[in-house]
Each structure stands twice: as C-alpha cells, then as structure tokens.
Amino acid sequence: MLFSTKAEYGxxxxxxxxxxxxxQPVSLGSVAEAERLPLSYLEHLVAKLRKAGLVTSTRGAHGGYRLAKPAAEITMDAVVEALEGQxxxxxxxxxTPEGKVLCSHESDGDQACSTKLLWMRVQGGVSKALAGTTLAELVEFSTKSEPTRAAALGSVA
Amino acid sequence: MLFSTKAEYGxxxxxxxxxxxxxQPVSLGSVAEAERLPLSYLEHLVAKLRKAGLVTSTRGAHGGYRLAKPAAEITMDAVVEALEGQxxxxxxxxxTPEGKVLCSHESDGDQACSTKLLWMRVQGGVSKALAGTTLAELVEFSTKSEPTRAAALGSVA
DNA sequence: GCCATAACCGACCTCTTCAGTAGGATTTGA
DNA sequence: TCAAATCCTACTGAAGAGGTCGGTTATGGC
Incomplete structure (x- = not known):
C-alpha cells in the first residue's frame, strides 16, 4: 500500500x-460516529491536521473543529503530507532547502543512481494527483448521485 | 515513503x-558487490523477480541470473509489483477479476466513499509513471554523463 | 569423483511503524 | 458546578522492514 489508514481516515x-x-464547529465524536471510526484514534490524526494549519479547534462544551480555509483552497498534498509525513x-x-529533490546514493563516488529517473517520475505523478485535487472536489464528489460519480471516475481512468 | 528498499534494491x-x-549469466555475488548490497537479502528479492518471470536463473558453478526478456520489453510496473506486491x-x-478497482467502503450502505476520486487519481499517476518506464531507459540513463542525465530529469519536473 | 561455486530455501532476529486503547488534564458553555 | 469537548502522554499487540544464518541442491572444471 502506498498510504496507510492515517491518510484514509484523515x-x-x-x-x-x-x-x-x-x-459552528463540529465535534470529533460526531465525525467518528458518521464515519464509524474510533474517536481516540481520530484525535491523533486531527492533531496533525491542526499543527499543519489545516483545521482550527475550539475547546470546551459545544466545541469542535472547522476548516481553517475554504475547501476550494485546500489541496490534498498538504492534507496527506500532514498525515503521512513527507x-x-x-x-x-x-x-533540500531549495525545495529540490536529491538522491543520497549519488554522493558516493562515480556511480550514477540508476533508479533516480524512475522515482522522479513516480514522485511527479503522485504530486500532480495530490496537488491537483482540492477538498472541495471531494466534498462535491461524495454528495453526487451514483451515475454522476461513475462518470467523474471514468474520466480519470 | 511510498516504497521500501525492496523496490530500490530490486x-x-x-x-x-x-x-x-x-x-552469460551474472552471479548475485557480483551484483551485490557492485551495488554494495547484502547478498543474502538480494537472494530473497531475486526470488520474487524469478517467480514473476522477469529473470531466469542457471544453477551451479558459473551460474547466475539474466533477464528473461529484452530490457526494452520490461516495464517497471511489473518489476515494482513483483517486489512490493500489489x-x-x-x-x-x-x-477485481475484470482488472478494475473497487473500494470496499462503498458496499456498506448509502454512503459514498469520499476518498475514491483522490485515490483513483493517485493510482493513475503512479501506474502511468511505472508502466511508462522501461528497464532499457534506466540502463541507458545510468550510463550517460552527468549533464545528459540532468537534462533528462529536467523534462520530468 | 571431488570440490568450489553458485542458486535455492526456510527459520530466525531486531527494530520500527501501524492502529489503536487508556487515562488523565484542561477548557468552556449552560 | 457539571457535562462536553479538546488536548496530551504513555502504552500495547500485531505486522512489516531489513536483514542474518545455516543448510541443501545443482553444476562446471580439474
């Protein structure tokens, strides 16, 4: 598996x-119930999302979480990276500090890293998919009727 | 990390x-020495590649492994899948038997799987990158001079 | 026919991550 | 003051990563 349930649940x-x-904020408890996920595990995940600045929280009674930005401005690369790490x-x-990508195998001597081309392409494909998908898209997708969803997926494959 | 060192080493x-x-076949020992990888671990990996029909082996003295097909006909999706699994x-x-992809969360009731669109796109990006890269490309890439490699990578990003 | 060289095979081991659970502390509205 | 919520730390069982080790089998060369 490329990703764990952390990304899925998150x-x-x-x-x-x-x-x-x-x-108004929505409580983790109601999310856990709606998605049938363990509340105490969601707490760990939402902490990561909060630290990444993707959600804000209000404590105390009637507290909960809400999005820190409009859903259309939240891309899934930020969400998945917050949950799964780099x-x-x-x-x-x-x-690197310049935002580029290096392969540590290249530093040792004359040998070229024979896998770099491959991983760069994979990286590019994943990044494009994640950065090109907004939370608003997923929200809209999940509320549509089945035939509409099937059509949307058809254009992906 | 998307993949483990199994894919990298393999x-x-x-x-x-x-x-x-x-x-003539090349022994695992010489590969291990050239790439500075543990021989006994490579044995496990090459077994997966052999079972997937990507390499053939000849036993005994002066034995070893060779590609089962020309490098240009070996795409990296087969290689990575052999090593890492699905x-x-x-x-x-x-x-599914028809080669399609299903989400098991969809079966339970009315709720649409809100993540399916995202994972389909990711899946597509990875598959495209892996299936679109042949072993011959990597071999050629790794033997070229540094400026040539940099140019090839530039077109990826 | 022996022997070095290889592929093959399975068991084991240590370490880290995954997927939670548990228990509490803190904040806040009613 | 109480209940509802976030917040925080520690713990746990299971699984996988990344090997290691020992032994078995096959084969070419002398």
Missing part, C-alpha cells in the same frame, strides 16, 4: 468537515 | 543485469 475527516455548511517514493529522496 | 539489480551485454494507494482498493 481525508474522510476533512471531507466531513467540508460538508458542514455553517461556521511524500517521497524512496528513503533516499531528501528535500 | 530495480538496481535489474539495471545491473540489463547492463551486461552477453548472454500497488494500490489504499488498503480498501481491490483488484
């Missing part, structure tokens, strides 16, 4: 928040 | 085999 949580219309195809890929 | 092993010109973004994705 994205579902975000969609659930995005579904709510008003500005998205790189391979351990040897590091983020 | 791909390097395949490239090493692809580099050899002749039809490439799916998420646990809930299954391969």
């Amino acid at each position: 994205v579902r949580l975000m969609v659930e928040l995005g579904r709510q219309p008003g500005s 998205i790189a195809p391979m351990e040897c890929f590091h983020d | 791909v390097r092993l395949m490239v090493e085999l692809g580099r050899q010109p002749g039809s 490439i799916a973004p998420m646990e809930c994705f299954h391969d």
